[in-house]
Amino acid sequence: MTYLFNTPDQEREMLRTIGARSSEDLFEQIPSASRLDRPLDLAPPLGEMELERELRALASRNSGSGSRACFMGGGVYDHFIPAAVDEVAGRGEFYTAYTPYQAEASQGSLQAFFEFQSLICRLTGMDVCNASLYEGGTAVSEAAFMAMRVTDRHEKVVVLGSVHPEYRQVLRTYLSNLKCDLVVIPTPAGTADPEQVRAALDDKTACLIFQHPNFFGCLEDPDELTKLARSVGALSIVSFDPISLGLLRRPGDYGADVAVAEGQSLGIPMQYGGPFLGLFTCRNEFLRKMPGRLVGRTTDRLGRSCYTLTIQAREQHIRREKATSNICTNQGLLALRATVYLSLVGCHGLREVAELCCRKAHYAAERLSAVAGLSRAFADRPFFKEFVLSCASNDVEPVLACARHAGFDLGPSLSRFAQVGDGALQNGILVAVTEQRTRQEIDALAAALANERFALAGRPAAAGRQEPSASR
Amino acid sequence: MDVNSLKYAKSHEWIALAGNTATVGITDFAVHQLTDLVHIELPKLGRNVREGESFGEVESVKAVSDLYAPVSGEIVAVNDQLADDLGVLSVDPFGKGWMIKIKIADPSSLARLLDRKGYEAYCAEEENHA
Numbered sequence: 001m002t003y004l005f006n007t008p009d010q011e012r013e014m015l016r017t018i019g020a021r022s023s024e025d026l027f028e029q030i031p032s033a034s035r036l037d038r039p040l041d042l043a044p045p046l047g048e049m050e051l052e053r054e055l056r057a058l059a060s061r062n063s064g065s066g067s068r069a070c071f072m073g074g075g076v077y078d079h080f081i082p083a084a085v086d087e088v089a090g091r092g093e094f095y096t097a098y099t100p101y102q103a104e105a106s107q108g109s110l111q112a113f114f115e116f117q118s119l120i121c122r123l124t125g126m127d128v129c130n131a132s133l134y135e136g137g138t139a140v141s142e143a144a145f146m147a148m149r150v151t152d153r154h155e156k157v158v159v160l161g162s163v164h165p166e167y168r169q170v171l172r173t174y175l176s177n178l179k180c181d182l183v184v185i186p187t188p189a190g191t192a193d194p195e196q197v198r199a200a201l202d203d204k205t206a207c208l209i210f211q212h213p214n215f216f217g218c219l220e221d222p223d224e225l226t227k228l229a230r231s232v233g234a235l236s237i238v239s240f241d242p243i244s245l246g247l248l249r250r251p252g253d254y255g256a257d258v259a260v261a262e263g264q265s266l267g268i269p270m271q272y273g274g275p276f277l278g279l280f281t282c283r284n285e286f287l288r289k290m291p292g293r294l295v296g297r298t299t300d301r302l303g304r305s306c307y308t309l310t311i312q313a314r315e316q317h318i319r320r321e322k323a324t325s326n327i328c329t330n331q332g333l334l335a336l337r338a339t340v341y342l343s344l345v346g347c348h349g350l351r352e353v354a355e356l357c358c359r360k361a362h363y364a365a366e367r368l369s370a371v372a373g374l375s376r377a378f379a380d381r382p383f384f385k386e387f388v389l390s391c392a393s394n395d396v397e398p399v400l401a402c403a404r405h406a407g408f409d410l411g412p413s414l415s416r417f418a419q420v421g422d423g424a425l426q427n428g429i430l431v432a433v434t435e436q437r438t439r440q441e442i443d444a445l446a447a448a449l450a451n452e453r454f455a456l457a458g459r460p461a462a463a464g465r466q467e468p469s470a471s472r
Numbered sequence: 473m474d475v476n477s478l479k480y481a482k483s484h485e486w487i488a489l490a491g492n493t494a495t496v497g498i499t500d501f502a503v504h505q506l507t508d509l510v511h512i513e514l515p516k517l518g519r520n521v522r523e524g525e526s527f528g529e530v531e532s533v534k535a536v537s538d539l540y541a542p543v544s545g546e547i548v549a550v551n552d553q554l555a556d557d558l559g560v561l562s563v564d565p566f567g568k569g570w571m572i573k574i575k576i577a578d579p580s581s582l583a584r585l586l587d588r589k590g591y592e593a594y595c596a597e598e599e600n601h602a
Contacts, residue, residue, distance in 0.1 A: 288511060288513075288531070313531050313532070313533070313534065313535050313536045314531075314536055318534070318535055318536070319535075319536050322536070322538075
């Protein structure tokens with residue numbers, strides 16, 4: 001990135017142009033009591049060589065997924081990212097996280113988003129895809145809002161307890177100032193009970209929201225759930241895992257009305273707090289009720305193929321308070337990464353990635369649940385790449401710490417999610433296995449935990465035991 | 473349709489009275505201002521609307537505009553064919569371009585509407601301001 005600075009001459013010229021004597025003048029309107037009357041308390045400036053040494057020392061305190069084996073789940077996953085993704089997305093022509101204001105001036109970006117939309121439509125089997133939203137949680141919430149517009153039902157939204165608790169939290173926030181009930185159907189068995197879902201739905205329900213594979217990694221029955229929603233005239237909204245569609249049936253094939261997802265798995269590195277990528281697709285008849293930007297292909301006045309933002313009249317810069325959504329942009333850079341990723345892996349590659357995840361996750365589940373004191377929760381439910389490991393007694397932390405000490409990251413622990421926390425699940429730990437994990441890593445993790453269990457068993461119960469790793 | 477027999481709202485809807493029922497559409501002036509129309513959304517049969525309330529929306533390539541009920545009452549007919557051929561709004565806004573029929577609940581609001589002359593004067597004024 002270019003380092004921009006002003007020379008004293010340039011500063012003088014700018015001040016002259018705007019008629020100010022000094023840059024101090026520009027702050028005059030801020031009351032003196034609110035102004036800092038001393039220099040900022042910063043360390044003295046460093047030369048380039050010293051700075052580089054300082055930054056290297058700081059960076060060496062990080063430990064990234066490259067130096068450890070990541071088995072973490074809960075919505076963000078350590079999938080492989082081919083080098084070409086960085087190469088293409090890092091090109092100067094593309095390297096912005098933002099949709100340009102004069103969108104049509106950037107034909108390259110628009111073409112990439114058009115390809116993105118087309119790829120996601122093929123991936124999901126849905127009719128329309130927008131140019132992306134911020135992340136999975138807002139995608140779920142925007143889908144619920146759209147369902148309320150489509151059905152003209154504004155009183156009730158039904159969501160399964162097996163939907164990511166953070167997505168449900170975002171949804172709750174979105175709905176908090178509306179007179180709309182958010183009904184959560186508990187899923188103590190790991191997946192939805194169709195009878196309970198049927199009982200919760202009525203002719204006031206705008207939508208039924210489920211996740212498949214769900215937050216616990218288990219597979220729901222999407223045919224049954226979409227059918228139940230349809231039977232009361234509500235929209236079915238599914239939050240899916242893009243990688244899982246290499247193996248599982250597509251939302252469009254089981255009749256989902258809206259399919260949304262967190263797209264981080266598609267070529268986007270794990271980053272603390274994001275940025276992430278929201279995928280949003282739906283059936284054609286809801287096109288005009290959709291939130292977000294849409295890129296269309298057309299021809300210019302000379303008959304050449306070109307790209308344009310379309311169905312824009314419903315966005316807030318035109319429609320003001322009557323806009324379909326306050327989303328007026330897209331997650332451009334990350335949508336581009338997903339486009340490059342999907343183009344590179346292709347249909348067969350995606351199937352291979354999904355198969356590897358699925359097989360390795362099942363191997364890991366088998367090995368880990370064979371460790372004394374550990375078992376797989378919801379053991380009778382089929383799963384894809386993620387499962388809940390449950391501890392016999394209340395030693396989630398020791399298990400996590402032992403794995404951490406041995407170089408493996410598991411979790412998050414389900415106790416972290418207050419809304420999930422009922423009884424047995426407090427002792428649950430999410431474990432996800434991507435194509436990047438090896439048999440050796442899985443075996444080593446199981447061995448480390450087995451040793452820990454053995455050690456635990458031989459120690460007096462909970463007598464101020466020390467964490468194996470001091471750095472937490 | 474004789475445009476002189478119609479009544480007009482300042483929000484550019486016209487109504488044609490037949491007994492207690494008002495047929496409602498938008499004027500040639502409105503269609504011209506909106507330019508290329510691409511989509512229309514009309515209400516469900518049986519809905520009750522209040523005078524000045526939005527009963528639907530019409531979308532052009534540039535904007536989405538609300539359609540406002542000139543009188544209060546129940547919607548007793550909807551022109552379902554309009555959505556498939558918005559072109560008729562340009563050629564026959566006062567005839568085949570009709571949108572809904574309202575069973576008038578309160579005839580007193582009719583007095584607030586303009587006649588053709590008053591409406592033309594109002595449009596001329598609006599154009600001058602534009």
